[in-house]
Amino acid sequence: MVKNTLSLLSIALIPALAPAVAMAESEPTPPLNYAQQSVASMVKFSLESVKMSSNERMGLLGGNYLLEVQQDLFLGPAVYSSVTGKRGGLYVGGIEASLRKTVSPSLSIEPGMYIGGGGGGSAGVGGGLMLRPHLDLMLRNKGSSFGLSISQVRFPSGHITSNQIGLVASLDETFIYTQPELAGQSMLSSERGGLGFDRIMINGGSYQPRSGTTKLDGSTAGKIGYAGFRADHFLHEHVFWGLEGGAFAHGSSDGYAEVLGAVGIEYPLISNKFKVGAIAALGTGGGGRINVGGGALVKGSVYAQWQITDQVFIGLEGGMANSPNGNFRSRYELVQIGMKLDSANKSSHSDDLRQINGAEWALDGADYLKAARKSGAKESLQTIGFVMNRDITSSTYLTAQAHSALRGNAGGFSIGLVGAGIRSPEIGHGISFGLEGLIGAAGGGGVDSQGGAVVQAIPYANFALNKHIGLRLGVGRIHSLKGEFNSNVANAALVVKFGLPSR
Known part of the structure; x- marks a missing residue:
């Protein structure tokens, strides 16, 4: 099942990573004197x-x-x-x-x-x-x-x-951005754009709890499939901090999730294309009947990464997770696939050539119709979510999403999704159309997402209210790979568009 999850993660990224490779080989646009905003x-x-x-x-x-x-x-x-x-x-x-x-x-x-x-x-x-x-x-x-x-x-x-x-x-802090219509151009700047992350990656693999680790109901915690993400910001060439999150996507612990802050070191081993590093992380985890006490979680790991192109890399990571006031102790192994977004500034007094990439943030509300519950009942539930999109080309983008229940007798239900999207040019009056393919983990609130792994497809229409803000309406389908949570979903999102300068 973990192999299936990793395959689906790779499939979800293919539409986005293929243009990224092509972009890495194309000639850069000559830099223009665009004014960045903050x-x-x-x-x-x-x-x-x-x-x-x-x-x-x-x-x-x-x-x-x-x-x-x-x-x-x-x-x-x-x-x-x-x-x-x-x-x-x-x-x-x-x-x-x-x-x-x-x-x-x-x-x-x-x-x-x-x-x-x-x-x-x-x-x-x-x-x-x-x-x-x-x-x-x-x-x-x-x-x-x-x-x-x-x-x-x-x-x-x-x-x-x-x-x-x-x-x-x-x-x-300061949030650096440009006008969204400048996406695809280049500019000279000494500052990173947006949140300042230098790379993002998705992780898939497994947690293997130590012998004797039991869940809240007294049962043994067996091998569990995991899917997640991490975003890193380099303080200089070898030291970085990051944010990571993930959820269990296979096994009997659907509903488990974790969010952590991390610090790490990284060095090239043979060349700048092959690097090794170590990470220490501290944050919270829990759910899925995993015994984490109050929720505090610490993790430590080592990893190796290979830069396939200037933008795309793959990696392997292995480490340990520990809940200080619970009895959850686990080894984990992950496969990574990610994208380089930027890099640490060489000098705070000089400008570097930076590509302007389109980006979107969205506040999303969704209605999952007749969502199957573990009790056998089917009842609709409503969620609130936050969405981050980053353009790969003018018509394709990567997306990361997190949604949690607001109504529908499903308190504790959450969904984390990653994937790719494709959008059309505007056809007039600010109207465009698109399609997202997503994979991730869902669980909690009594929803029958057995194991946690889900896939979702959402066709949508976007209505531009002005050059920065749009209203997005979509109707699609979510499918649990093993459970009965197979629902039609309708969503509405308020979308904010901007450009991000990145090296």
Whole structure:
């Protein structure tokens, strides 16, 4: 089954990687004097103790990436997950809006609101909708801030309403972009575009829990298929940090997911085409009845990568995963296929030739019709999701997506998808059409996605509202490779388009 999953992952990428190879061999467009634009952004983390019942508390870790869409108004994706207590596997993803009101050069007040969906860890989340209004008092110093957050965490259709004071910290960043119509051109710039990731990759393989590792129901945790992704940012030639996430896609633990931050080192072994490295990662994991305690997870691994073309690489990775306050201990082996997006700046005082690639971010809402449950029932469920697309050519792109349940008695249900898409030129009045082919993992919330592996196809129509924003409407089908979760799906997405300069 793992081999089948890896084959499907490769098939999903073929339409996108073929043009990438061709682009690597083509002549670069002469650089023009385009003006890049920038918008203030911030990376924000919070940690608080949420009251689950009269005798239970859960440590909740939050992570946000927010862009200043208007003066002092920040908006962006956010995710919250359990790190302490006994609800490991609780994940909630959604969107955060925050105001920054400066009181003095060293003090700001930041009220905000989070809306998202998810669940897990057998918590009383109802349909999965989570609201988190908050007020943060921040001390500021040279681009960083820390302080206290007064917040309420509430699941309106569940049994959790908690008021608390927590810790919060943030780092100020800059998001570099260009106008979307400049995609395919080149420019001189000393700065990376977008989030600043230098490469992205998808991973597929297996986890092999150590002997004696048992699940929450007392059963033995056998070999489990895994699918995920990682994105890396190099601080200089040999040192990088990254973000990674994944889910179990085969076995009896559908619903397990993990999200981690990582640091690593990498060196060429024979030439610049063959490299070896090591990674240490810390984050959260859980679900699928895997015993991770409160949800904290640490991982360590080594890997080897071979650069096939200037843009495309493959690799092998092996390591160990450990839940410090659970009994989950596992060896894992992964196959990687990825794409180079950029590289660390050679000099902060000189410009480099950078290609402008089209990109899209989207806030997505979907309705999975008559979704099969493990109980035998069929009931529709609704999700909220965040989508990131990056153009390979003007008509093809890579996509990474994460969706979590908001309604439909499926709190804790989540889907992670990667794949490729193809789109038509506009045919008039800003209308275009497209098709996405995706593969990934889904589980939780009692949905019958046995094993977790799913494939999805979505034809869609896109309606441009202006040169930056569009409305995308799609109707398609999701299919569980082993379970009964085979549903028609309708989705609507608000899409933001921009260009990203990259070396």
